[in-house]
Amino acid sequence: MFTINPVNILSEKMIKAYWLDSTVNPLLVPVVRIAITDYEPADHLIVSHPYIKETLYLEFCDVTDVEVNTLAAFSRFRDALLTEKQADQIIAFLVHYSRYPLVVNCYAGVSRSAAVGKIACRIKGIDDSWIKPPHFNPNPYIDHLLNARYS
Numbered sequence: 001m002f003t004i005n006p007v008n009i010l011s012e013k014m015i016k017a018y019w020l021d022s023t024v025n026p027l028l029v030p031v032v033r034i035a036i037t038d039y040e041p042a043d044h045l046i047v048s049h050p051y052i053k054e055t056l057y058l059e060f061c062d063v064t065d066v067e068v069n070t071l072a073a074f075s076r077f078r079d080a081l082l083t084e085k086q087a088d089q090i091i092a093f094l095v096h097y098s099r100y101p102l103v104v105n106c107y108a109g110v111s112r113s114a115a116v117g118k119i120a121c122r123i124k125g126i127d128d129s130w131i132k133p134p135h136f137n138p139n140p141y142i143d144h145l146l147n148a149r150y151s
Helices: 011-022 067-072 070-079 085-095 112-124 138-149
Strands: 005-013 031-037 052-059 101-107
Touching: 005 085, 005 112, 011 101, 031 085, 031 112, 052 085, 067 070, 067 085, 085 112, 101 112, 112 138
Parallel strands: 005 101, 031 052, 031 101
Antiparallel strands: none
């Protein structure tokens, strides 16, 4: 069981452990959730829970624009970068549900989720200094795009 904070960054494994593989109810207050996967909407973990008020499902890869544009092996991910439209969706969701605690998850809960967690902290007006290595390493492209679109 974990304490629900204003912003909660989790991995897919943690989501499974807390909500799908457990008889323990980790939620005592309503939350909103942003779920991120690489490509396929079918890859999302669908969690039905009375305390999850709303979920935003998004698909984008954990790569940067620099990697995609300079490394041949990464060029195949060009169409899988976070888009401005997706960034705007994240921001609108976070602003609309700013009074609710956020649970954000991607596969590892380290990079994409951390970047979303940082903008969530900014929108909520709370400290984001805890979102840093070694536990979190926000994707710089996602972090930059979200901050640029929120400004």
